[in-house]
Amino acid sequence: MKLHLTGPENHQIKDAITITGSKSESNRSLLLSALFPNIEITNLSNSDDAQVMAKGLQISQGTVDIHHAGTAMRFLTGYFSAQEGKEVVLTGSKRMTERPIKILVDALKSLGAEISYVQDEGYPPIKIKGQNLVKDKVSLPADVSSQYISSLLLIAPSLENGLELELVGKITSVPYIKMTLALLEEIGVETSFKDNVIKVFPKNEIAPVTLVVESDWSSASYYYGICALAAPGTKITLSAYKQQSLQGDSVLAEIYTSFGVETTFGDNKIILKKTDKEVDMENVFDLANAPDIAQTIAVTCFGLGVGCHLTGLHTLKIKETDRLEALHTELTKLGANISVTDKELDIVPSIGILENIAIDTYNDHRMAMAFAPLAMKTTLKVNDAEVVSKSYPDFWNDLRKLGFDIKEL
Template identity: 40%
Template sequence: MIYKVQPPADLYINTSVQLPASKSISNRVLILNALSKNDIYFIENLSDSDDTQALQYALQSDDVDFDIGAAGTSMRFLTAYLSQRKGNWSITGTERMKNRPIWILTDALCQLGAEISFLEKKGFPPLYIVGKKLRGGSISLDGGISSQYISALMMIAPVLEQGLTMQLEGIIISRPYIGMTIRLMEVFGIRVEWEENIIWIRPQLYRMHSSFKVESDWSAASYWYEIIALASKDSLIELLGLEENSIQGDAQGRFLFEKLGVQTMFDVFTTLGERKEISTTLSPILPRFTGEMLSYNFVNEPDLVQTFVVSCCLLNIPFCFKGLQSLRIKETDRITALQKEMRKLGYLIRIKDCTGDTMEWKGERCKQEDNPVILTYEDHRMAMAFAPVCLKLKKISIDTPEVVSKSYPNYWRDLEQAGFIITNCN
């Protein structure tokens, strides 16, 4: 399937968007809720993304064999969770999932007493797990790996016989996601100690004392920030459900978007003194970055890289972005994907050093394709980051647009509501 996306008339946008719930929060809360064996209190506003639905099904079903599709978070969290749950389990996924390494997590779990084997290729899904009570103990992990490995281990730590002491070696990436896990574990009655590069979690009982409402997704909000940055100057977008003091790391993106000319204003609607909804209004009235090169380290917000690469190029803002080491093991190799697809639009993106940690654009251009079709590589963020390109190019085609269901199923519907024209070219 290919969608042709065209902008609203005069590039003017005035819309209100009910953003999806945070997938990152939803998936963590589902695991924590299962560990607490809670059947009294409710989780409100769960994400309707493919990833969350896959995890929710696995946790609630009586099956022992699970296919979680392309849900990377679910694969990692479920691997740790099933390792400590008595039974024999198998987990598989898409072909891309079968090529996403998981051996760092499985090795750590086996050091803690788990029994996990690889059904096809060593170090990769599908997995066979013999779940049992785990002894726990002390382990060391590279702090530069995916924070999902660290969070997966942290969440099962309280139910391990000896708890968990985790030494994180080197530079820790995606710190806000580890912080999110700690904050949510505290909601479920768990105390976590984190000092410098060491995390201690003693054996404890999970307890949920009230219902929990998942906040809206700041990662999803970033695409609307991109749209405002590229739209006409009198446009206005209202985003519903975002928390100003969010536990999501991607909330920091709003400060970087100020450099791209986007202003954020928060309002709280109340009824009889009770807070009902938060309204976040975006408007393009701030002056844009005028320096020689916009530099930023995305080590804590890697999911925003695609959005900012596309936005900066189309606004003709040279950039140097660091902290990209985790992008090659996402849904796709996002660094290579960005280079290939931006070249179709006439932009030459360079990798600055041999580590692949830094990407830059100094204004270098090449010939733009006449009718570029953006490939998504089974990556939802490629589709959502490139769709707003139509605001500058008048139209853009997106291949396999349905991948947005991984985190934001209503993305195309919300674009249409905002005045974009979406045409199925099949």
């Protein structure tokens, strides 16, 4: 599906959008509910990723195909490794077979897991024969994807002796680790996180509990981008959010003050308002704890004609696509002066955006959604626009509610 986008005619928006639950929280909650059936979940994400996660958890034998869902691949690797009697082959899309999983597999093997590679060493598909894991100590490099770490932490309370996980080096993506630990504590599991050692104590059963999934802050980022590029006076209300969020991407509220967007927290909602504050011409952000919002911020800076220096982006190269190279290619097509390394991105302030450019999305939902706010400044085409269903199936319809003119080509 190819879409043609034009922003609202008056460039000023006043509307409200309800966004479904966080993909990150939903997938963690789904795994915990599979381990402890007393858990109920409300405001579950309607994303493709959450659906394949839920479906995968119901399979005991045979092939589990998680398509493009990287989180599901990592979390289900941990889950099936500790499910004695279950035997599956975990596989996914072509891109998924190019995304490394060796660090997690090695960690699980050191605990006693039985995992083998079906094709290439270190990459999916993998064959898992579930075991009763009794070893309780493991270490990981601290700068790996937090999904490897969370995969181990989520299964830890179901293990006979719990788990002691040592992170070696400087830890990245701390908010995602803390999200996992907070959910464990919410269901009554005892944990500790001191220095670089995380302990999760075993829990045979839990009391009935309901986990309420907060709406997705990554999805909110695109409205921050829209608001930043809109006229002063624009006001967008998003539900359902809380000020004390478990999600690292909630740092958006602070970051976007640099772009003239003010965030007000209300009763389970946030109100974004574009002020007449002068936008900073040079913007430096370390996104090691929130890499998923890098694309949105880069596009926002280009759309505003301001510069940025983004660091902490080393995990972006192994996402749905190499997001740094994809950003470089697509922003250059629009006229940006951009350079990237394997962990940083720089944009030089510029004037003017080329019109009617077709943005390629690389099977990456965030590429489609991060570029959409540029329709506030220029006409835009988005190729393979249906890819948004991975995390936010309602995205294009919600933009129409804000006054975007979106036509299928």
